[in-house]
Every structure is written in C-alpha cells, then in structure tokens.
Amino acid sequence: DAGVIQSPRHEVTEMGQEVTLRCKPISGHNSLFWYRQTMMRGLELLIYFNNNVPIDDSGMPEDRFSAKMPNASFSTLKIQPSEPRDSAVYFCASSESRFRGSPLHFGNGTRLTVT
C-alpha cells in the first residue's frame, strides 16, 4: 500500500499564477478530502468527494479555488489566480467510505508559497 500520494511536495509561485496540486488516493478508497493547514487557522476542510462526486465544497475559500476528481485514482486542486494569503500546506486524504467510523489517510502534503 503506497498510501496517499501528493505532488508536488513544494511549490513556489508568484502572485497571479495558476497552481495545480495533485493527489492519488489509496486504491479502493471511495472518499477523498482536501484540507489546508496554516498556523493561524489550523486544519480546514476545503472540499470532499464521494465516488468521484463533490459532496461538500462549502470550505472552498472563493471562486479562485476549484477541485476535480475525474476518476477514482486522481484529483486536482487548482488555484487561479494565486495570492500570497493562499500560502499553506495543502493535504489530500482518503477514506474507505463515508461511514462515520472510517479514519482518514493523509498524504504528506504540498507546501505552497505564493510570493
């Protein structure tokens, strides 16, 4: 089991540029989550998918953020245009199902720096 794989591990970009973060969930997991972690705000849930369908995107900060899950093994989080306040560590996590008892399996994150 390779775990949840995120790429890139680090991304440095200039304000106004488009940023795309990628995630490969654990095979067989039906739910996928995108989180953002900052010192000030802690862990924030941005969006989550079940069976590739977005279920709740109420945590997406604004229209500059979008997420897709074209198939069960791949998801992207896009920021366009990026701003310095988007600097954070972005985590992808997957779980076996929407069952309340399913724990989350996190990737190692993408550290985004927007200058």
Added chain:
Amino acid sequence: AQSVAQPEDQVNVAEGNPLTVKCTYSVSGNPYLFWYVQYPNRGLQFLLKYITGDNLVKGSYGFEAEFNKSQTSFHLKKPSALVSDSALYFCAGNTNAGKSTFGDGTTLTVKP
C-alpha cells in the same frame, strides 16, 4: 453542530512518565472520535478511534484513549512516554456525512 476542543496547546513530559493529551467533544447523538498524530513535514497519521463498545480504546505505538460520556472527553494516554512520541496530536470527530472536525492540535514534547 459538532465540535472538538483540545484545551492545551502544549504538553511537556519527561521520558518514561505517563502522558495525557486532552480532548473534549460536543456532538448530537453518538460520537465517533479519533486521534491522529503529525510529525514534522508529514501528513496526519491515524492512531485510534472510538465508535462504540469499551470506553478504553487501544491504538498504534502503545497509545490508548479513554472515552468518558459524562465528562464528554476522549483523552489520549500512554503509560510511558518516549522522546520519539514528540509530535503534534489532533483529536477529531466525524459527522453523519463522514466529515471530520479537528481540534486545534496539541504539541507534545517528551524530554529525555
């Protein structure tokens, strides 16, 4: 509404001593509670969970947690701390829809 709270930002213990990291919860209905650990530059790792049954739950790396319904608490414990246990610990609760609500985290430092 559902929430979990970790009242301590930081916990310091000496190696070999017992450790406790506190968590309280506020949920409607039956709580589904979790503990995760985060090491530097890594994602969160699942330690243990409480769904139903015994109030004392055992998990990875010798950790356990005690569910207390009357005190609405789910404290993480370990009988003998190791320096390698030093990390950031998160308590979380799951909603009916499978969404996780995380506490703000507690930094555990174990000193040799």
